[in-house]
Amino acid sequence: MRLYKKEGATVQIISFPNEKVRKGDYLAIEDSKREESLIVQVIDMEYANIPGILEELLRNCNGDSSIEASIEGEDVDPFEVAAHVRYIQDARLLICKIRASTHKGKLIPTGFALPARSYARIRNISVSELLPCPSDKNGYPMRLGEIAEKKHLDVDVRALDGALNIITGKKGTGKSHIAKLLTLSLISHGAPVVILDLNGEYVRLGQNTKGEPNEFYSKIHVLTPKQNFKITLEQMRIRVLLNILVNVLHLPGTSAREFRRIWHFLEQKDALTIEELGEAIKNWRCNQHVRDALFSRYYTLLNSGLFTDNPAQATSLEDSLDRVRSGGAIVLNLQNESTTNRHILVEYVLGKLVELLTTWRLRAIFLFAEEAHLYLRETYWDDIVTRMRHFGVFTTFITNQPDTIRENIYRQVDNLFVLNFTNEHDLDPISRAARVDACTVKSIVRDLLPHHCLVLGKVVNDFPIIVKIRNLNVQMMGQTRLFFLNKDLQVNSIKR
Amino acid sequence: MNAQFPIATTLKYNFPSPKETLQLHQLPKHFIELSLQSLKQTKHQQILPTKKTTTQFSTHQRPQPPIPTTELLTLTPNPTTTNIVAIDVSSVKLGETKTGILLGVRGAVVWKNPDHYRYLRLGPFPFHITRHIENRIRRLYHQNHAASYLQENSIPQAYFIQSRLTTLLERWIQSSIAHTTHNSIILWDGSLTAGTTETSVSTMQELLATARSNRNIILAFSKMTRLSLQGFRLTDLIKHTPPCLLRIKEYTDCIGPLRLMGNVYVAKFTKGSFAFRMDADKQLPSVRVVDAVQNLLGNDLILQSYPETLRLAHIFSTFTAIEVLGLQRCIIQKSNLKVVTKLNMHRLLFGRFGKGPEG
Missing domain, CATH: 3.40.50.300 (P-loop containing nucleotide triphosphate hydrolases)
Incomplete structure (x- = not known):
């Protein structure tokens, strides 16, 4: 691999076919003279922009046109230059992002180093070199x-x-x-x-x-x-219930104020039950519209099935x-x-x-x-x-x-x-x-x-x-239910 | 033979077999040996690679004197099945060392059979041209082509060496094809001019004679010509409806050391502005040449007045920029060369105003 270009936090590296690099891999660009290196991550791979590549591909293509498809031939290449041409032709351009740098072996989280392009050595580095592996003794x-x-x-x-x-x-x-x-x-x-x-x-x-x-x-x-x-009204604090009424059930402000009064009334009576709440709204002296608004929310709460007046069920x-x-x-x-x-x-x-x-x-x-x-x-x-x-x-x-x-x-x-x-x-x-x-x-x-x-x-x-x-030894449940996967089962169940 | 490079020189080849009576079949072996020997001279040297990878050398671009009269020959494509063979050779300068220059040479032959094209590419052959190798090239060259006027002790410049290497391979391929092919139209890139530094009269005569004896017709197409008539470029004279030939008649055979071994025609095969100089064997009657061209028109694809077979030969022999890089890498690896960048004196002296050539 050879260092080609650096633009901002992006480094471009030429990689040859015999070098195994994949997206996401980390590379160290090492400048041994200055004892510093740049840690980069491959985020993309492109074909290297090599002069004459179009001519080369056009000449060697076996396309669909009648002429190209009908050309066959032989190469006498005693010096095996074709292998070298292929080597260059398949060169890749690695687009890398700078993640860190090192100076005298110490990792620095910014990419301040600029290794020499002429002699910098580029090598793959493993994740373990970047991330200290936690153990039960030093972490979780x-x-x-x-x-x-x-x-x-x-x-x-x-x-x-x-x-x-x-x-x-x-x-x-x-x-x-x-x-x-x-x-x-x-x-x-x-x-x-x-x-x-x-x-x-x-x-x-x-x-x-x-x-x-x-x-x-x-x-x-x-x-x-x-x-x-299930929950009782007593378990639910006034603040939480008002949040539900106002934010979830969109109770208007005036009605919310009346509800607060009702709540305090019930609290003083030590009768914070869903049944008593209904009765209190029914008998509460207030504007009919407010009452209606409170009633509609009350029935929503009641019908939700989430509330109980029985503490044993809660x-x-x-x-x-x-x-x-x-x-x-x-x-x-x-x-x-x-x-x-x-x-x-x-x-x-x-x-x-x-x-x-x-x-x-x-x-x-x-x-x-x-x-x-x-x-x-x-x-x-x-x-x-x-x-x-x-x-x-x-x-x-x-x-x-x-x-x-x-x-x-x-x-x-x-x-x-x-x-x-x-x-x-x-x-x-x-x-x-x-x-x-x-x-x-x-x-x-x-x-x-x-x-x-x-x-x-x-x-x-x-x-x-x-x-x-990694896999987990638990029931995943999240898998989508499929029709065709279970078709045989369906047929069997129908037969039964 | 240097044993350092593990190259089998005989088993892998599939050259068209030339006649055994001729010693020309020795050429590829010599050619490779010469290449290996030349590369040996490069060991551990520094190389200044050539950056202009598209500049390639081509022979047959020598100016010719004007020709006096013309005859128009109209053509009718003749589809009678005829084999067509085209030959082209290219060379490219790869770089410089302290002791010489690095070259690459490659030849291509393309056959047009009734239903398909087939090609054979020979090379590329890398060469390191030093004084020592120049002498060997000269000897090999003279064994095969007795140059008409070049003195043995003259010191050829790199330009001529490149040209000579190119011609060496080209003539060998042409000779092999002339010997092994029968009743075919053989297309060359260039002209039938002899007596140049690269091609002796006897070599050209021999090639044409061999082709004639095997009932082949050689047609040489020049993409560029400086020949002119009455102040007009020769290829601009033809205004007639294609396909047609314009025969340039009554032209002198000799211009100094140069000998025109063929009759000169201007060929315009398709509509458009393209016309080419075409040379055909002078020993052949004009009617045979016309027949051959009509067969060419009836058997080959003609695009922009140029035969497709010859176009393919040119394409297959030409070095692409990536091949130049590949060749440079091959030589650098085999000879352990160190690449250095040549200083651009124009830039160095004149800064941004230095517009001279780089490298």
Whole structure:
């Protein structure tokens, strides 16, 4: 390999056919005299612009035209020059981005070095040279998967601590798989996790691929609304309920004020039940329009099936969180819930989490939110990434629609797990992430193989790395139900 | 023979076999030996590679005296099956060393059979031309072509050596084809002018005689000519409806040491502005030449008045820029040369105003 050009943070390197380089590989451009080197990453590969290549291809092509197709011949090449011509013809131009530099063997996170073009030596470097491998003694290792050199990539799970993460990729590329991997790694290191499970993909996280309980079985607690997850009005604080009424059910301000009075009235009476609430609205002296507005919201809450007046049927989220305090996950199964119910539930859970965190009943929580735009109100996004982060809610967003996450969230993201995207429009929002340049994302992500992920951010010390995500011995659930795959089963079941 | 390069010199070749009575079949072996010997001289030297990779040497561009009268011959394509063979050779300067220059030479033969084209490419052969090798080239050259007026002890310039190497290979290929081909039209690039530094009269006579004896007709096409008549460039004279030939008659055979061994024609085979000088064997009657050209028109694809077979021969022999790089790399690797960049004195002295040639 030979150093060809440097423009800004981009370095171009000529690579010859016998040199094995792939997209995402790291190279060290070493200047031995000055004891410094430049660490670059290959983000794209092109054919080298060699003079005369067009003439060469035209002359040797066996095209479809009648003349070209009918030319056959023989070359007497005693000096085997053709091999040299092919060698030059197949030369590639590696487009690389500077990731760091070294001076006297010390890694510096900026690319200040400019190695001599005439004698600089270029060699492949392994990821292990860039990322110190965490061990149980010096950190909290998490095995992400396999990297290019058939080696495993172990990262420190602490990189997720206090971080905002995004997992994104087009449909069917394995986003949920990464989310599960992160979840289980966090659990295994004793971290509490809350998962907002939109499609019921995480409910069998405690089972292996055969459906038998796995090592995480006792640590996964699935809360299915209306089944094992109901709440009393008393559990729900006025602030949370007003948030639901105003933000989810769009209760006008005047009505909200009346509702607050009703709530305090019931509270003084020690009668905070759903039934008493109905009675109180009915008998409350107020404008008829306000009453109607309150009644319509009341019936929505009543019909949601999420509320109960029986304390024995109610679930204490505090108790559930206590159970995962030393490592475990609460999976809030939103699969069969209406949009309104999803909003109510998420509002309740997040409100409760903030309450517990502000009173230090919880140290911190890792929140996994799949397709959050479907249940998270607009104002919560900023809340989650700024205010709630300070309380200890460390969120991981999982989405196949990167444009549903706002630009300011990308700018604050600490770790980004990007799977394959083909459409450039999808890559535009991701490329705004402050952790990496747009070229890297756009160039590498469109060529990622299935189950291969581009990891960016703190978790990889800001060295973008392509990793093949490892398999997990859990029930994946996330697979799409297919018609033709199950056709035989259908036929059999019909026969029966 | 230098054994350092593992090159099988005989088994891999598939040259058209020349007549055994001639000693010309020795040429490729000598040619390769010479190439190997010359490259041996380059070991561990520095090379100044030539940057203008498209500048290639071509023979047959010598100015000719004007010719007095013309005769128009109209043509009708004759589709009677006739084999057509075209020959072309190219050479290119690859760079300079302290002791000489590096050259690459390649020849190409293209056959046009009724339904398809077939080609044979010979080379490229890399050469390192030093004083020592020049003498060997001269000896080899004179063994094969007794140059008419060049003195043995004269010191040929690099230009002539390049030209001579090119001609050496070209004449050998032409001779081989003339011997092994029968009843064919043989197309050359250039003219039938002899008595030059590269081509002796006897060599040309022998080639034409061999071709005649095998009932072949040699037609030589010049892409450029400086011949003029009545103040007009010869190729501009032809205004008639193509396909046609304009025969230049009553032209003197000798101009100083030069001998025109063929009759000169201006050929215009297709509509458009393209016309070429065409030489045909003087010993052949004009009617045979016309028949041969009509056969050429009926059997080959003619684009822009130029036969496709000859165009392909030119294309296959010409060095592309990437091949020049490949050859340079081949020589650098085999001879362990060190590449250095030649100073551009024009730039050095005059800065941005230095517009002189680089390298």
